Amino acid sequence: MSQSDGSQNTYLWIGKLVMISLAPPFTKALSVMHKIEAAGFEAYFVGGSVRDTLLHQPINDVDIATSALPEEIKTIFPKTVDVGIEHGTVMVLWKGEHYEITTFRTESTYQDFRRPDEVTFVRSLKEDLKRRDFTVNALAMDQKGNIIDYFDGQTDLANKVIRAVGSPHERFHEDALRMMRAVRFISQLGFKMEKETIAAIEKNHALLEKIAVERIQVEFLKMLMGIGRKNGLLIFIETGLFKYCPGLRNHEKALEAFAKNQLNLSTSLSAWTFLLFYLEVKSEEVEPFLRAWKCSRKEIQQVETAYRALKVRMNRSLDRLELYQTGLEIALEVEKMAESFGIPVYPLQVKETYESLPIKSKKALAITGNDLISSLKIEPSREIGLLLEKAEKAVLEGKVGNETIQILNWLKEER
Numbered sequence: 001m002s003q004s005d006g007s008q009n010t011y012l013w014i015g016k017l018v019m020i021s022l023a024p025p026f027t028k029a030l031s032v033m034h035k036i037e038a039a040g041f042e043a044y045f046v047g048g049s050v051r052d053t054l055l056h057q058p059i060n061d062v063d064i065a066t067s068a069l070p071e072e073i074k075t076i077f078p079k080t081v082d083v084g085i086e087h088g089t090v091m092v093l094w095k096g097e098h099y100e101i102t103t104f105r106t107e108s109t110y111q112d113f114r115r116p117d118e119v120t121f122v123r124s125l126k127e128d129l130k131r132r133d134f135t136v137n138a139l140a141m142d143q144k145g146n147i148i149d150y151f152d153g154q155t156d157l158a159n160k161v162i163r164a165v166g167s168p169h170e171r172f173h174e175d176a177l178r179m180m181r182a183v184r185f186i187s188q189l190g191f192k193m194e195k196e197t198i199a200a201i202e203k204n205h206a207l208l209e210k211i212a213v214e215r216i217q218v219e220f221l222k223m224l225m226g227i228g229r230k231n232g233l234l235i236f237i238e239t240g241l242f243k244y245c246p247g248l249r250n251h252e253k254a255l256e257a258f259a260k261n262q263l264n265l266s267t268s269l270s271a272w273t274f275l276l277f278y279l280e281v282k283s284e285e286v287e288p289f290l291r292a293w294k295c296s297r298k299e300i301q302q303v304e305t306a307y308r309a310l311k312v313r314m315n316r317s318l319d320r321l322e323l324y325q326t327g328l329e330i331a332l333e334v335e336k337m338a339e340s341f342g343i344p345v346y347p348l349q350v351k352e353t354y355e356s357l358p359i360k361s362k363k364a365l366a367i368t369g370n371d372l373i374s375s376l377k378i379e380p381s382r383e384i385g386l387l388l389e390k391a392e393k394a395v396l397e398g399k400v401g402n403e404t405i406q407i408l409n410w411l412k413e414e415r
């Protein structure tokens, strides 16, 4: 009997038959699956959605793997987009939803540890699952909810173990990012890592250098924000992966301290801010540090603001001007961060104080540079900016009301 002919017997042959009820993201995708099967091909749910369903965790998107070639998928569905056709992925637009459908494939040779030189499409599900990263990610589910498990992924799920499929060394050589994914899953799922998988990371950690920082960042943040952060970070340190991440190489001790403290890291903003705090990054080094991690300008600004505020908040509450400069959203986030250090926090008071501020942004100030030029007869110069700042501060401190005439008179007296 073939292992890939999609018949019920295939599953019985493996000896694993588990029935579960399908969640809405799956049931919605069923008609896509039916259509592929009606055309004579196999189709399965694969990857994270199957893993998370078995863990009773919510799922977002479903990935579908099929024995049909990309060109065949395109003849089955009227609307498709070639999102990654060279890797076998076609996006199908169907009944108002979109689905990524990937042809079963093996990846034969890898020269650069990042992506296959050559993708070989195969007709066998088992061949496809064999080249996936971890046993818990190498599960497939058919449209009836039967689980297909060739690599004992369900046992590892039950024992909470991350284990590479087959040879970890080979899996990490195929894609070195998988080493980061391993520590990310440890943290995200609260799992342990199997010994040989750890040993292979220790041996191959330097391959991470070949991977784009953007991709590493995604896994790194998920690791920092997971429920098993301590364990994930400790393995990230012990295996030496940290040395190949921007700005972390000489900070083993600080990272350990960061791992061991119970912190409330629910957002990427708090993750970055705590990291900077533990590494004791100097204010002027924050920007280059985050730039090396490929954070966006906006993110960098927000983290700089939060970091500045947290350093103040460790000693005292923010004053009105600092609260204004920080903004309510970040100030409340900083309260949560401070709470992680056992500092008494007052989020309601922060909210009330913020709401009582006469202005919330520069735009709300009742004078502009042009007012200064026309009323105070000042030439356009640096002085304008300085006067506006002075006025802004005075309004916030209640020294003057936020009214054009009042501010102008006050500035005239002050000059």
Ligand SMILES: Nc1ccn([C@@H]2O[C@H](COP(=O)(O)OP(=O)(O)OP(=O)(O)O)[C@@H](O)[C@H]2O)c(=O)n1
Pocket: 046, 047, 048, 049, 063, 131, 132, 133, 134, 137, 138, 175, 177, 178, 181
């Ligand atoms: N470097 C990688 C990335 C992905 N995969 C396989 O592709 C699936 C889907 O990948 P992805 O969506 O990146 O990860 P998920 O496991 O689905 O995790 P998440 O819930 O974060 O999406 C994985 O489960 C795994 O089978 C892999 O083998 N190697």
Ligand SMILES: [Mg+2]
Pocket: 047, 048, 049, 063
């Ligand atoms: Mg996924």
